[in-house]
Amino acid sequence: MEFDLVIAGGTVVDAQQSRRADVGVREGKIACVAPELSGRRVIDASGKLVLPGGIDSHCHVEQLSSAGQMCADDFYSASVAAALGGTTTIMPFAAQHRGDSITAVVDDYFARAATKAVVDYAFHLIVSDPTPQALQTELPLMAARGISSFKVYMTYELLRLSDEQMLEVLLAADREGALLMVHAENHDIIKWITRRLLERGHTSPRFHASSHHPIAESEATHRVISLSRLLDVPALIVHVSGIEAVNTIRDAQHLGARVFAETCPQYLFLSATDADRPGLEGAKWCCSPPPRDAQSHEAVWAGLKDGTLQLFSSDHAPYRFDESGKLPRGQATTFKEMANGVPGLQVRMPLLFSEGVRKGRISVNEFVALTSTNHARMYGLAHRKGSMDVGCDADILVWDADRQVTLSASMMKDNAGYTPYEGRQISGWPERVLLRGELIVEGDRLLAQRGSGEFIACGTPAPVARPVQRAPDGPAGVFRKLIGA
Numbered sequence: 001m002e003f004d005l006v007i008a009g010g011t012v013v014d015a016q017q018s019r020r021a022d023v024g025v026r027e028g029k030i031a032c033v034a035p036e037l038s039g040r041r042v043i044d045a046s047g048k049l050v051l052p053g054g055i056d057s058h059c060h061v062e063q064l065s066s067a068g069q070m071c072a073d074d075f076y077s078a079s080v081a082a083a084l085g086g087t088t089t090i091m092p093f094a095a096q097h098r099g100d101s102i103t104a105v106v107d108d109y110f111a112r113a114a115t116k117a118v119v120d121y122a123f124h125l126i127v128s129d130p131t132p133q134a135l136q137t138e139l140p141l142m143a144a145r146g147i148s149s150f151k152v153y154m155t156y157e158l159l160r161l162s163d164e165q166m167l168e169v170l171l172a173a174d175r176e177g178a179l180l181m182v183h184a185e186n187h188d189i190i191k192w193i194t195r196r197l198l199e200r201g202h203t204s205p206r207f208h209a210s211s212h213h214p215i216a217e218s219e220a221t222h223r224v225i226s227l228s229r230l231l232d233v234p235a236l237i238v239h240v241s242g243i244e245a246v247n248t249i250r251d252a253q254h255l256g257a258r259v260f261a262e263t264c265p266q267y268l269f270l271s272a273t274d275a276d277r278p279g280l281e282g283a284k285w286c287c288s289p290p291p292r293d294a295q296s297h298e299a300v301w302a303g304l305k306d307g308t309l310q311l312f313s314s315d316h317a318p319y320r321f322d323e324s325g326k327l328p329r330g331q332a333t334t335f336k337e338m339a340n341g342v343p344g345l346q347v348r349m350p351l352l353f354s355e356g357v358r359k360g361r362i363s364v365n366e367f368v369a370l371t372s373t374n375h376a377r378m379y380g381l382a383h384r385k386g387s388m389d390v391g392c393d394a395d396i397l398v399w400d401a402d403r404q405v406t407l408s409a410s411m412m413k414d415n416a417g418y419t420p421y422e423g424r425q426i427s428g429w430p431e432r433v434l435l436r437g438e439l440i441v442e443g444d445r446l447l448a449q450r451g452s453g454e455f456i457a458c459g460t461p462a463p464v465a466r467p468v469q470r471a472p473d474g475p476a477g478v479f480r481k482l483i484g485a
Contacts, residue, residue, distance in 0.1 A: 003039040010045030014388045015369035025394040028436035053088030053395030055375035058313035061092035066158035072318040072415040075116035081413040085346035086430035088395040095126040102138040117453030124149045143176035146457025155187040174233040179461040184220035203334040205282030209272035209290035218244035225252045234258035241267045241289040242296035246303040262311035283326045288340045312370040314348040317341020318416035343416040354426035380459035394437040403429040
């Protein structure tokens with residue numbers, strides 16, 4: 001039997017196993033994984049790893065912040081960066097700001113992506129104005145359109161929800177079969193510390209980390225878990241940064257809470273001290289929550305290894321180092337006013353492979369789970385993405401585990417203009433990238449056409465983790481019946 005394409009001679013890796021085999025592709029799908037296949041076209045993967053394409057389920061693309069700053073990347077530049085780094089599906093956010101119609105926001109986001117993206121994409125929805133119209137009418141419409149994850153914030157003045165509002169969104173997510181994502185930081189703690197720092201003249205970027213104290217994150221994390229447990233509705237805590245939050249999540253999971261978690265490169269490879277640079281240069285290393293310290297790095301690695309943290313995303317939030325982004329008031333910008341976020345979409349997978357797999361912290365199978373398979377399951381994409389299973393889209397990486405790369409701004413395809421990982425030497429890089437059976441990256445060359453990416457509708461999330469699934473007629477179920485929820 002001849003296939004359209006055969007990827008021959010490599011080691012095929014998925015989240016469960018690694019095996020020497022060929023991969024046969026027909027009509028853009030994986031049709032067979034077996035030895036000695038024949039095809040009309042053949043890619044020689046001898047000595048290489050053959051992996052499912054990466055899924056980055058947390059990135060900000062062509063998104064307006066609540067402060068009115070537009071990300072540096074549009075869907076073309078962000079998706080090119082993704083493709084060059086081995087990510088074949090991105091999941092950015094359609095962001096509702098207060099007063100916005102959710103339907104109008106999502107329509108606009110669809111239009112922006114359709115003509116620009118070179119990789120496939122799905123969407124999350126940021127909910128900042130949970131009116132009865134939004135909860136009862138618009139969220140069901142979004143779920144029907146394939147958006148099955150809603151994000152809420154516990155901080156940022158113009159985005160944050162009260163606990164009461166979060167409970168309403170939790171119920172709406174449960175009703176629609178969607179997953180609630182939460183940015184968990186205590187707003188009042190951050191606001192109080194920030195005010196006192198500014199009053200004392202502490203305005204430089206290095207004080208950003210001081211204002212976002214680890215306790216602000218761990219307290220909010222505990223509160224999310226409590227709200228989730230109250231209704232027995234699952235929640236995902238995004239960009240977990242340090243030891244206190246990791247321990248809080250792990251303890252809750254051991255008690256059976258349906259809480260899941262994600263972390264990002266900045267919480268393994270950057271530190272709070274990176275922002276301690278002359279002038280405002282340190283703003284390039286500032287994001288929320290901030291990078292922490294070596295002890296937190298080890299806690300995050302342990303959380304990835306033991307399953308406390310199921311996802312490794314970039315939280316790519318690129319802002320130019322100028323008045324359009326990081327420095328809205330030029331040299332007068334304080335740490336409170338600068339745009340929060342760092343670029344990382346292109347380097348997410350290579351960084352984790354180099355520091356995780358090559359240094360023995362995680363297996364190559366765990367690498368695949370953390371960068372692809374778990375994302376597909378968590379967000380209802382497993383019917384098409386995230387594995388080397390027959391029937392899935394042929395989103396495939398031919399990965400050179402030995403390629404040595406020195407990261408630099410000049411090799412980045414995003415529009416941030418810098419990388420916080422400048423000069424870092426890593427081992428491992430995608431040699432070829434296929435999207436639905438088509439070669440879109442060869443070496444360092446992009447072959448894909450603008451707008452060739454497709455929207456992929458998310459189905460029902462199927463979270464992958466240790467949390468115990470409670471019976472629907474348990475204590476939370478009884479309580480919900482009592483209150484009519």
